[in-house]
Amino acid sequence: xxxxxxxAAHCRTVLDSIERLVAARPEIDLLSARRQLRSDDxxxxxxxx
Numbered sequence: 001x002x003x004x005x006x007x008a009a010h011c012r013t014v015l016d017s018i019e020r021l022v023a024a025r026p027e028i029d030l031l032s033a034r035r036q037l038r039s040d041d042x043x044x045x046x047x048x049x
Contacts, residue, residue: 008037 001018003011015035023030 011037 001015003014005011005014012035019030019033022028
């Protein structure tokens, strides 16, 4: 899942809601959750050929 917002706090709120929604579904096994905050100042990874 990817989220784009003007403030990091809003991204956290949305991701928390999504994680709770998925975790509440008994037919889905949530194996892990990982978060990474990116900004305009981050280096862009080169494209692989």
